[in-house]
Amino acid sequence: FTAAAILKLEMQGKLKTTDKISKFFDDVPKEKRKITIHHLLTHTAGLRPQYGDDFNAISRDEIVEKIMRTKTRLRAGERHRYSNAGYSLLGAIIEIVSGKSYEKYLRENLFLPADMLDTGYRLPQWDKSRLAQGYTDEGKWGTLLDKNWDTDGPYWHLRSNGGIMSTVLDMYKWHKVLLSDSILSDKARRKMFTRHVPEDEGGSWFYGYGWALATTNRDTELITHNGGNGIFFADFRRYLDDKVVIIFTCNYTDKLTI
Secondary structure, three states, rough: HHHHHHHHHHHHOOOOOOEEEHHOOOOOOOOHOOEEHHHHOOOOOOOOOOOOOOOOOHHHHHHHHHHHHHHOOOOOHHHHHOOOOHHHHHHHHHHHHOOHHHHHHHHHHHHHOOOOOOOOOOOOOOHHHHHEEEEEEOEEEEEEEHOOOOOOOOOOOOOOOOOEEEEEEEEEOOOOOOOOOOOOOOOHHHHHOOOOOOOOHHHHHHHEEEEEEOOOOOOEEEEEEEEEEOOOEEEEEEEEEEEEEEEEEOOOOOOOOO
């Protein structure tokens, strides 16, 4: 969703994926001045995976400052190394450029046009009885809204790199959106699903903008991404040549094997 929002802003003429982050943030240190939006989208900015726990209280400006003053682990563009923090920076850029909160921009420009009424952080105004409870071997973990969140969503260690709640039906609606130009143009979707960088040394997996891409052993295309926090897990597999999509969610991952 973060990658889609960036591409939507590019469609609206408000940014370019080739823009350097120094266009949006002040006091960018020398070692980070070559980092572009493209680097953040493809996890090639050289940033650390994360800079704190998902539920630690931290504001947008504080996470930006923390990322800027922490030394990078690689040079920009050197290789793919997954970084949730890079997507936190993208979320900050979305807010700065749009003048709206991250969730409000996504809801107005992505979710509502896709009729995805059950996707978001706070704006869907959830009936708590509908929220999935997480579980561990020790018992009930609770829902995301039981955890330490800000008034308008998660704090910035998690915001824009995860934590969005949804339903299988809404995720299927998103799959259908990505098959048409109803929200993202053909050009934007081609950029999203381009094999920009290899994920592994063997070159069998690649990363686009927010999606992993591979060729199956049947020589068909797979566009996918999974994620989790050790409690919840989700997998989204789009076998486009086969015209098959698999959306899998789970709220107890201690014994989960995929």
